Amino acid sequence: MEKVKIGTSDLAVAPINLGGNVFGWTLDEQQSFDILDEFIANGFNFIDTADTYAWWVNGTGGQSETIIGNWLKSRGNRDKVVIATKVGSETRDHPFDISRKHILQSVDESLRRLQTDHIDLYYTHxxxxxxxxxxxxxxxxxxIRAGKVRYIAASNVPPARLEESFALAAQKGLPRYVxxxxxxxxxxRAGYETEYAPLAEKYGLTVFPYWALAAGFLTGKYRSEADLGKSVRGGGVKKYLNENGLAVLDALDTVAAKYRSTPATVALAWLLAQPRIGAPVVSATSKRQLETIIAAPALKLDKEDLERLDQRIER
Incomplete structure (x- = not known):
């Protein structure tokens, strides 16, 4: 499988980023280990988490990093995976924070939970x-100078602050986001394509979209309000149950039937066909879900498929 080089770094990842937000939430440790093992066995190597996952369960978070750390220790495969985690998000008891004090404290806490001496990609969450x-x-x-972090990246950072970050990095020799x-x-689509895609192109950033399947909506699992109770995440997709969202599902169904595939696989293949997209961030709670995810890089949509999906979308 061809790997994707991350920006100006020397990191190379397979084109699916396994989301760790479900570890310690909807999956216990053994179930998480099973998903991680299967993911790696299929040739993938990129795992995403955050210091605050899953704070909505215990108020503080840390469960996801702890589970991943236990898995890394038990499998002895730290050198075979690229680990991304994050700093700066809020919890029940702590506000958003990207101060020096919080970063220096949080990086050590993440390293301890992950049971590693370095983080490959550290996000401003x-x-x-x-x-x-x-x-x-x-x-x-x-x-970075202490060897605790290799490269930095940005997630929910306003465009103006991103621009300022790159200007300061160039002016003062500080690290730049990759x-x-x-x-x-x-x-x-509108927020990213209008505000962030030009910056990704300007600064050579590799893009790893989160909520790549719109909290499960693009799997086709939720097609009416009666479906929302199918999982704990169902309430988050109610906003997509409108004319546009259902038209997207119809287009996904059509393209999926053509390739004998699934809506989820097609939705991820569409993302991978977009400029600068490296590896969509996707979580899985079963091996069957994982199969639909890891099939995406091999599915190459033709121009007609891409246009069909584009035409069903209101920007």
Whole structure:
């Protein structure tokens, strides 16, 4: 499988990024191990988590990193995987925070939970809109020089603050972001394509979209309000049950039938066909779900398929 080079880094990843948000939430440790084992066995190597996953369960988070750390230790395969985690999100008891103090404390806590001496890709998870950009980048410089982090990336950072980050990095020799993790999928396009895609192109960022399947909506599992109770995430897709969302599902059904595939696989293949997209972030709670995800890189949609999907979408 051809790997994707992340920005200007020397990291190379297979084109699916396994989301760890379900570890310690809808999956226990053994179930998480099973998914991780299957993912790696199929030639993939990129795992995404955050220091606050799954804070909505216990108020503080840390379960996902702990499970991944236990898995890395038990399998002895740290050198075979690329680990991405994040800093800066809020929890029940702590606000958004990308201050130097919080970064230096959080990176050590993440390393301890992950049972590793370095993080390959460290994200600014959310901007706190108050810490000076130079303070944040300088803190990253400290942890990179200490060997605790290899490269940094950005997720929910406003375009203006991203621009300031790159300007300061160039001006003062501070670390620069090599990747971007935005909210982007077939039913959530305008924000990324209008505001962030030009920045990704300008700064050579590799893009790893989160909620790549729109919280499960693009699997076709939810087609009416009666379907929302099928999982704990069902309430989050209610907003897509409209004319546009259902038209997207119809287009996915048509293309999936053509390839004897699934809507989820097609939705991910569409993402992978977009400029600068490296590896969509997708979680799985069963091996059957994982199979539909890891099939996406091999599915090459033709121009007609891409146009059919595009035509069903209101930007």
């Amino acid at each position: 959310y901007d706190d809109h108050r810490t000076p950009v130079e303070e944040t980048l300088s803190a990253y410089d400290e942890v 990747a971007l993790q935005p909210h982007y999928n077939l039913v959530e």
